[in-house]
Amino acid sequence: MPAPPRWKVAIVVGASSGIGEAVARRLAASGTRVALVARRGDLLRALAASLPAGAATVREHDGRDGGAVPAVWESVEAELGRPDLLVYATGIMPAVGPREYSFAKDRDIVEVNLLGAMAWCDEAALRMESAGSGTIVGVSSVAGARGRVGFPAYCTSKAAMDTFLESLRNRLARKGVDVVTIRPGYVATPMTEGLGLPARATISADRCAELILRHAARGSVDVHVPRLWGLVALVLRMIPSFVFRRLTI
Numbered sequence: 001m002p003a004p005p006r007w008k009v010a011i012v013v014g015a016s017s018g019i020g021e022a023v024a025r026r027l028a029a030s031g032t033r034v035a036l037v038a039r040r041g042d043l044l045r046a047l048a049a050s051l052p053a054g055a056a057t058v059r060e061h062d063g064r065d066g067g068a069v070p071a072v073w074e075s076v077e078a079e080l081g082r083p084d085l086l087v088y089a090t091g092i093m094p095a096v097g098p099r100e101y102s103f104a105k106d107r108d109i110v111e112v113n114l115l116g117a118m119a120w121c122d123e124a125a126l127r128m129e130s131a132g133s134g135t136i137v138g139v140s141s142v143a144g145a146r147g148r149v150g151f152p153a154y155c156t157s158k159a160a161m162d163t164f165l166e167s168l169r170n171r172l173a174r175k176g177v178d179v180v181t182i183r184p185g186y187v188a189t190p191m192t193e194g195l196g197l198p199a200r201a202t203i204s205a206d207r208c209a210e211l212i213l214r215h216a217a218r219g220s221v222d223v224h225v226p227r228l229w230g231l232v233a234l235v236l237r238m239i240p241s242f243v244f245r246r247l248t249i
């Protein structure tokens with residue numbers, strides 16, 4: 001007889017492509033019922049149709065609409081049962097030109113990457129704390145380690161997300177709820193297409209999903225995936241500011 005799934009019901013925000021899609025596929029394959037959340041309903045429905053019958057449900061949702069989160073959560077719970085896992089894998093990383101300083105673009109990045117994460121994680125925390133169990137996973141990035149020239153708002157959103165998740169983890173430590181921060185390095189997904197990432201340092205979305213779920217099953221952790229990126233982040237943090245500002249990374 002196959003082992004029972006680690007989680008009964010999961011909500012995966014950002015399930016229409018890349019890492020979120022891969023996480024949803026792995027969860028469904030292990031017997032977890034999954035709510036697939038993102039804006040592109042056509043992709044979510046196609047994904048749901050490719051999963052075992054009854055394994056998934058679809059919710060079209062814009063991560064910038066934090067006020068809608070309680071109602072979406074409620075409707076998932078009514079259909080699938082109490083979610084005991086939230087994975088926030090939503091994110092955007094638009095290109096920022098060397099002479100571009102766009103508040104509109106920066107706001108969009110922060111709304112999707114950070115405020116959306118806060119809205120979903122707060123809702124999860126509230127409900128999981130009451131239930132006395134559950135796992136909250138935030139997909140952050142190694143990019144949160146330093147403020148880099150290429151992606152100012154993206155780096156900011158990830159650094160802030162790390163701090164927010166750490167606070168949640170500390171608040172929920174004795175309440176039976178695990179809060180997991182995942183900081184991937186390079187992952188081959190639509191987000192990184194055309195960026196020319198070095199193939200040897202890049203993992204597939206499925207491998208990333210495997211590592212995310214493995215770490216999440218262990219409880220509250222803050223990890224780089226693969227682990228070697230922790231060393232990269234350490235080195236990045238040690239570069240003095242006067243040196244760092246001369247670099248183009």
Ligand SMILES: NC(=O)c1ccc[n+]([C@@H]2O[C@H](COP(=O)([O-])OP(=O)(O)OC[C@H]3O[C@@H](n4cnc5c(N)ncnc54)[C@H](OP(=O)(O)O)[C@@H]3O)[C@@H](O)[C@H]2O)c1
Nearest residue numbers: 014016017018019038039040062063090091141187189191
């Ligand atoms: N790929 C990497 O190398 C890498 C490295 C470190 C961290 N990450 C992080 O991993 C996460 C997933 O990225 P990915 O590489 O898998 O990118 P991706 O393939 O582009 O997927 C991004 C997901 O976010 C969703 N999304 C974007 N804007 C949204 C919005 N306004 N509302 C709701 N959903 C929205 C997309 O769905 P819709 O467009 O359908 O809404 C999609 O499902 C991101 O947080 C990213 O920062 C990625």
